[in-house]
Structure formats: structure tokens, C-alpha cells
Amino acid sequence: MKRNGTGLRAMVATAAIFALTAGAAQAEELRLLTWGGYAPDDVVALFEAETGIDVSVTLSNNEEMIAKLRATGGGGFDLAQPSQDRISGAQEEHGIYKPLDLSKVDSSLFIASMLDGTKKNTEFEGEVYGLPHVWGTSGLVLDTAKAGSVKDYTDLCNADVAGKVSYRLKRPTLIGFAFAMGMDPFAAYADPATYEDMMKKVEAKLVECKPNVKAYWSGGDALINLLRSGEVVASMAWDTGGWKLNADNPDITFVAPASGALGWIDTFALPAKTKNEDAAYKWINFVMQPEIAAMITAAAGNFTASKGADEFAEDALKARFQASFPAEAIDNIKWYPPVPAGLEDIEGDILDRVQAS
Amino acid sequence: MRKTFAEFVAVDDVDLAIPSGSFFSILGPSGCGKTTLLRMIAGFLQPTSGDILIKGHSVLDVPPNKRAVNMVFQHLALFPMMNVAENVGYGLRRRGMPREDIAKKVEDALVRVGLPGSGTKRISQISGGQKQRVAIARCLVLDPDVLLLDEPLGALDLKLREHMKVELKKLQHEFETTFIYITHDQSEALVMSDRVAVMNAGRFEQVGPAQELYYQPKTIFVAEFVGDSNKWRGRVAAIDQNRVTVTTAQSGRISGVAAGPCSIGDDVEVFVRPEAVALSRDGSALQTMANHMDGEVVSVLFNGAASRLLVRARETGDEIDVALPQTGEFNDLQAGQSVSFGWSDAQTKCFVIG
């Protein structure tokens, strides 16, 4: 309890105090709240050389980003990188972000369709809160030699992979299964009652599927170990995990499921109490340059919304991407729409019950 | 019986028989092996060689909890988490005796040690003397063949200790159990015991009744350790049957009896008890004694009945410890006064050194 409740708050508060004092003492600093691989050391060094601004990087994930910013009312960081679907809901509930000044961003650096899509998805009360940065998908990571029968999420419940399956007990699993079961959860986002019915069907499927599961994975490294050792042959995971394993074992790779991979875009968003807005915009414009974006792609394993960065990306990565995504699979990607506030509660109950069953 | 710890021989070829129902003490300085001996009898240690027989049966294979031998520990080891009755009843409970019988026997034992109705008291609530009695009752309620006591009076103050000596002797008499009592305090051993063994460096120096140890010590160690003595070193000058004449370093001559065989020219130590020395203001009164000399009082060490005089012999300069007779005659004696003193040759023991 201490660990997760008060401890977290105390930690965040202390971290904030340190960050504030550190910020005051030094000339200029950009405190970045982001994901692993999104601010690699070489990029940070180039940025510091060009602008003289120190970058301090805090690694996190969607849930923890929101929790951290909520604890301080949007303080402690100058730039955050939540997924585009998790911005407007969090903004509505907690008011932790600040509208973006689009005039300070060089929009020519972005792939136009992605920029427009993200702007639309991160809009709240007429203001834009997010700009696209890195995008990717989640789907199936399979040992194709041993789990040939798995074509979609629901195939993870097939008898021939029994006991050798792993997925997360998190919302992407619920959404993925819903699609694979022929439903459209995104269309039901606006109607909690329909959504709940849908989730109940998914719950029944996941409960039925439970004996097939070896373990619910919670960290990317744990899953990679399970797949590499052969203890798990079929799993639901991010594309990059599959590509990373593919480099070592050609049998293992990322497969877009028949019902469509789930597409996500991680964004740039300004915390409500950002102390160094200028540096944040400088960082955005800096990392969206094609060469820099390619460096981030190399580190994170995912492509960016930077226009023309593909040219600079590694050929091996491009090859893996093309193998996982034939043209029709790209069209079939289900992009996450913004999550309305309150859906997490419905999902949380479902996940609890699946685990308890 | 023999016990060795690695290189160290703690108990060396000790052989003794203790008559059933007697009070037997083992007296010795600390580190002499008496505790080791006791723990072997109790069963906490195994002898390296030899045997222990109780009532004619070897008990070497009997673990301590099965031996009909119980021990009163140095610090008593009364269980603090139990009350007095539970302490006394502990051994009976182990034997699986019915509850009512235990209660009866416990109260019986408490009455016999003079603590009726104290059963419900906590150990921390009773006095030192009462604890002694509880510790003894706790053992005796089991009717052991032998009761071992490991200096149990050591922690008591002087007055209580004197009292408990008498008490212990009485208890032993009453229960008619064999007591083996170890101590470094000679007065405890002498007062209570039927027989005393004096132990030194893992061996028994002498075993016998208290009087024998006191009046007829067989070795230098016993003579020195039991009671106080004046001591001279000298050489045998003449022998007449068992009567010897010794020349001391200060060229005095002392007549005495030899404690063992000796011959002219042997180096000897001569022991005389302070209370064997007679005192007189008039030198002629002591002329009949085999040893007599004149001297002066160096100091008076007044201690009631145990008062002593330190006198210096005029001829040899020897300083001699003399018990102050409490007949009233010498009550006004003071340092610097002249006195005569002497003792009989029968009271003078000569031991050959080596």
C-alpha cells in the first residue's frame, strides 16, 4: 500500500522538488517524460550540442505518465509523450496538459495525414493537445514454426498452442480480442452500455482461454525471455518485440492478425505546468528532422511521423516491417481513437474478473 | 574415569565411590575440573574413558533426561515463564503423572522445604533463599538417586549463605538422598559434608571426612587449601621415628611429624595452623612445648571470634599468624608488646617437596 499509494506520491513530490531546484540552479533544462528508446543518448547529445539545453529523460508508460502528472497537477516535466488516445480523456478528468501553440512547430516536418489525424484525436474543447511522434502496432508475436495455426488473437486459444501462450492483462488485449471476435469496440466507445456488453463477451472468451495461457506477461523483457527460451510460442505483443527476436531467430516474428493490428501513435504533449515551453518546442522540431527521426527509429524499433525519415532507416528494419505488413495489412490497422473518460473502469473490472476466474 | 577436551585433561583418573544417602562434597579451586566431573555424572558430558555406576548399574548409555540424577544449577535455572508449582511439577509432568497427583506431590515437596502455599507465586516474586529451596524441591520431588549441586549458594549474601548451609544439611538428612555438592568455598564443604574430596588439576588430592582433611592433610595442596596455615620451607636435620627436626632458611629449628616417609636432607614444607599456636605473656609457661619462641606483636587483626595476631619471632624474624584466644586474657593485647608463643610437634606437619 505504502509502495503504491503514498509512497508514489511522496516520490513524485520529492522528484518534483529536486527537479524544480535543479531547474532553478542550471541555465536551461528540458525534463522529458517519455518511453524507452525515444530519446537515445546520441540524439540527446546532438540536441545539447546544438541548443545548449540539458535534457533529463524519465522513462515511463502511458498509465504511469498520467499518474505522475496527476500527482503534481501537470508539473515536474516540460514535455510528455503519451499515446494519442490517452490525452483528451486524461485532460477532461485531470487537466494535466496545456494546449499546443502550433505556430511554434514546423508542420512541414510531419507526415500530413498523421499530423491531421493526431490533432483531431487530441482535441479537447477546441484546443489541440498532441502532435504525432512515434507510431507502431501491436499484434501477434509468433514462433511461426511451432504456432502456424495462429492467425488472429482468438487463435491463441487453439489447442495446439495450449500452455505456450502469453499475453498481457491490459486493455489492448480486450480490444484485440473484441475485433477478432467480429465486434468493433472503437465504434462502441461513445456508448458505455454497448461497450460493457462487448467487454463481457470478451471476458467470457478470455476466461475460456485461460487454461491455454502460461503466464500473463507484465514487462517486455519478461516476454522476450519467454519467447526466446521457447517456453512461449505465441503471444500478443508489440511489433518491435517481434522484430527484435527475429534478428536472433528467423522463425519468430511479428504477425499482423487477420482482424487487423492495433495502431498507436505516441505524441508530444505539454504538461500543464511546463517550465520550459521553448525548449519543448525546440526538441519537437529537432527530433522531427528526418535524420534524427531515423536515429530514434533505430533505437526504438518503430517508425516516426517524420516526413522522409524512411530514407534514412535501416534496410533490415524496413524488410521486417514489410514482411509483417503486406499492403492490405497496413490498410487494416485499427488506429486507437481517443479513450473517453471512464472506460478504464469498465475494462478494469473485466480484467480483474478474468484474473480471478 | 577420565575426561579430555582436545589437548586438555580436565578430569584425570578420578576414582571414587560415594555411599548412598551421604552428603559428599567436591572442593577445589575454579578450573580444577569439578564442574566437568559433575556434568559427567549428570550426563551432559560423556567420559573419555571409565564408567559411572549408580546403584551398581552403569549409566553411560542413559541420557540426562533418563538418569535418576538431578541437578541444582549454579544460578538455579528456575524457569521464569512458570510459577513455583509449575517449576516443581515440571519433572512430574514429564513423567506423565496425573494432574491431581502432581498437585499433591508438589505441595508436599513445598511443605518439606518450608514453602507451603507458595505454589502460585512467580519466580520473580520470591527471595533468593526461597529460590534455593524451590530449586531443591524441583529436583527432590522426582526422588532422584543422586542430587547434584553446582555451587548453588554462590549468589547469596553471607548471612543467607550461612543459613542455607544448615538448611541444606537438614534437607539432605530429611530426604535421605545422596547429595554431591561442588564448591570452591571450603567452609560450605566442611560444614555440610559427610565426606569431602579435595580436587586439584583434575585429580583428587584427598578424600575423607572434614576433620581428617583439616587435621591430617595428606598433601601440600590440601594443607594449603583447607584452612589457614603458617608455612616454612626447610630441610630435614634429624629423624626420630616419625618425629623430625627441620632447619628453616632463617636457621630456626622446628620439630614436627612427617606426613609421609622422609629422610635426612629432604626439602620439606612445614605447616602449622594459627589456632594450634598457644600464646602467653610469660615465656616460662610454654617451655614444655616442642616449639616455643619469644616475640612481639606486629599487629592485631580484630575480627570478633576469628581475630588474629601477627607476631614476629625475636630470634628468626619469622612472622607468624596466631589465632587470638577469646578467653579474655589477651583482650588488651596491642602492637609492640612482647609475647611468648609455642606449639606442639604433633600439630606440625612436614611434607616432602616434590
Next chain:
Amino acid sequence: MNHRFGFYLLLAPLVVWLGALIIIPHIDLFLTSLSVKVRPRVYEIGLDNYTAFFGEPLYWNTFARTALMSVSATALTLIIGFPIAYYIAKLAQGRLRATLFVLCLLPFWVSELVRTFGWMILLRETGVVSSALQWLGLTSGPIEFLYNDAAIMVGLVYTSMLFMVVPLVTTLDSLDNSYIEAGYDLGGSSFAVLREIVIPHAKPGIVSGCIIVFMLSLGNYLTPILLGGKDSLWFTQQIYAQFITRFNWEQGSAFGFLLLILSSLIVWAGLKLTGQTLSKTVGQG
């Protein structure tokens, strides 16, 4: 005046520590737990978060399961730790004693995460234990030891051992050997001596060790998550889920508070049952 000033100065770190890190966060936690969300950014005061705990069987089942497993882990730690502590306190001498103590401490030189990963390497299907058993020919195929309640138990006992052994060694150390010898001498078997003399004497140490281990197990998060199976539910996990994945801080705070109250109740019941008081055990342990 001067004297009093010095006194307050000495007291200050304690007050600051208690206030800033314990009391204020708990008040904050309590207040949060009383607010009920009506709609985004609108909250009311109420007890809904607490009634939710008792209304949803999943929640109190999870708590009951967590408490039960923690009690079992505590009992197991005691059963394993007691002989170790007895050996250290009564039988081991000098160097060996120090070595054994260090061995108990050793796991704490690395972080909890590393310790837990260590167990995962040992217990997993392709792990050390399974491979060793196959190599010895004791089993024909790989065995999965991980992802079940037994694995959680192993992890919890391992993590807690030191906290049981230290208070036990302290109390057993203070038991004079002559009590044990007297226990034997008066006809007691080893079991009787243990039950009547050693355990009653060590009771304060046992109780304080048990309280610490129980609380540590109950509040553990990583071990049940990483070693536990797909059915494994741990109450701290529920709290984490409420705070982090469900953004329901109000419910999470209520759970936190309930954990505090319920675990205190269990400890209190344990003390009552063994006839100990907190001051006695903590004072001794």
C-alpha cells in the same frame, strides 16, 4: 530555556519524519479515499469507495487470499527460521556464527527485483532446477515451477527470512543454557524442552518476527507479480491497478486504508491470541 531548545532540536528530525512522511500522506490518503467521483473533475464526499470493497467479492476475496497466504508464508518462515536461529544462537560458535548471520544477510545486498529474477532463473521451465532434474534423469520432460502459489511462497519466505531470524536469535541468545539443561535434567524430552522452555522464552521474538514478516508479505508487490501464476491475486496489485491502470485514486486510497486497518486488526488478533503486547515484543525484539 536553552535546555528546552536543545530538546526540541533533537526532537525535530523525528517530528519532521513522522509528519512529512507518515502522518501527512496518510491524512491525504484518507481524504482522497472519502471523495467519490460524480463525473470528470467533480467529486463528492462519501463512503462509496469503502462499500465497494465489501460489495465486490473479488476485492475482499483478494484481500482474504493475500492475508491467508501471508499468514502461511509467516508460519513457514517461522518453521524454517527457528532451527536456523536456534543453531546460530545456541550451537554455532565464533566464526561460524558470524558466517551464518552474513549468509542470512546476503540476499539483501541485491535489490528485490534482482532477487526475484534470480528465483525466476532457477524455477522456470527451462531453468536451473528443471534442467538439473532432467539431467539427473529424475524427470523425463521439463517441469514448470514458476507461476504458481508455491513459487510465491518460496519468494516470500526467502525475502522474509532475515526478519524472522534476527529477532529469534536475539531472544534465544538471552536464554541461559542452564535452563535448557535443567529442562533435560528434570526428565524432559527434546520436544518437551522446546515446547515448555525454549518456545515460551522465545515468544516475544517469535511474535515480533511474525509481525514483521506478515506485514512485509502482505505489502509485497514484486514477488507475487513476477513469480505468481495467472490466477495469482495480491491485494497490493489491486491497489496498483486502481491507482495506475484505472486512474481511480479514490478507490485505491480506500484500499490502501483498508489494508492498513485490516492488517492492523490481524496483528492485534495475533497478539491477543498469543497473550503478548506490542510494547513487550517490540521492546524485546
